[in-house]
């Protein structure tokens with residue numbers, strides 16, 4: 001148990017300093033609570049989701065929850081704690097074209113982006129390929145998020161600002177230096193947060209992202225595929241930190257949170273589903289944290305002013321935002337460069353030229 005308290009993180013007054021966030025998968029599980037805390041801290045949050053009805057329902061529920069929580073604040077707290085706004089954006093990460101459309105739509109609505117949370121994911125699904133030709137867990141968690149980051153990066157920073165940060169990166173004062181995006185607009189403290197997982201350890205060997213791990217039994221090899229996607233995400237933030245030092249890029253593991261929808265493929269299996277469900281309930285009781293506690297690593301990575309880009313960029317944080325070392329495969333710079341090059345090539349072969357990263 002931790003004494004982490006989200007109310008001690010900075011609040012932003014939208015009238016004085018407007019902050020904009022886009023999060024994928026903010027309508028359920030960990031994403032839902034991440035949105036709630038950002039909203040309560042004054043952020044204008046865009047929930048990018050594939051099902052409009054589910055996202056609008058979540059927005060409605062988040063509004064009610066925020067009102068209920070704010071009704072418990074004292075008058076002096078209310079003066080310092082600002083409420084942001086919530087918006088819906090359509091995205092289906094299983095389609096690269098949908099990612100492109102979401103980015104275009106977002107850019108019609110916003111000229112700056114402070115916080116990009118790559119949260120959506122699926123786990124333990126049967127082997128299947130998307131219309132773009134990638135394994136579905138890999139595309140959902142990693143490939144589409146890579147493309148989305150590329151398409152929105154120019155709202156967060158610019159090559160000139162990255163060049164300046166390259167020169168100053170050993171200087172801890174860099175953290176407070178404001179970033180200027182492609183349109184010349186100031187963006188304070190831009191961040192990318194990738195939802196990885198302790199499951200990235202499922203692939204403890206050097207892999208090629210072409211690997212399909214489509215073997216029997218699926219129950220084992222689907223976890224290799226999940227692990228590969230989550231490992232690639234850590235490699236992504238580490239490579240981002242080197243190539244784009246003006247933006248703080250970090251990966252998080254939320255904890256073991258067994259009451260989100262992430263495990264639904266397993267708990268709905270014929271015959272074994274109920275056994276999985278019982279096992280998960282017991283496991284959760286012993287090792288798990290609540291859905292809300294599970295969001296704290298993302299919330300801390302998003303809001304905390306303790307980070308110093310000169311030392312924190314590319315880091316990995318686990319439950320309650322505690323810094324940890326990821327696997328050597330995830331940390332290896334050459335493997336990270338290899339995965340990056342592979343991803344750029346694959347996206348470009350499909351007509352999605354990488355232009356900002």
Ligand SMILES: NC(=O)c1ccc[n+]([C@@H]2O[C@H](COP(=O)([O-])OP(=O)(O)OC[C@H]3O[C@@H](n4cnc5c(N)ncnc54)[C@H](OP(=O)(O)O)[C@@H]3O)[C@@H](O)[C@H]2O)c1
Pocket residue numbers: 024025026027028029030031048049050051054091092093094119120121122123140141195196197198199253254255256257258260261262263
């Ligand atoms: N729960 C854990 O113990 C745990 C542990 C480690 C890491 N994580 C990671 O944490 C993240 C959040 O997981 P969670 O536990 O909160 O699971 P969740 O409740 O299933 O939430 C996943 C979110 O991703 C969205 N999503 C899935 N596929 C999508 C697609 N093709 N396009 C757009 N959105 C899509 C879902 O939207 P729909 O509602 O439309 O399906 C949902 O909002 C995931 O990346 C997961 O891998 C979770």
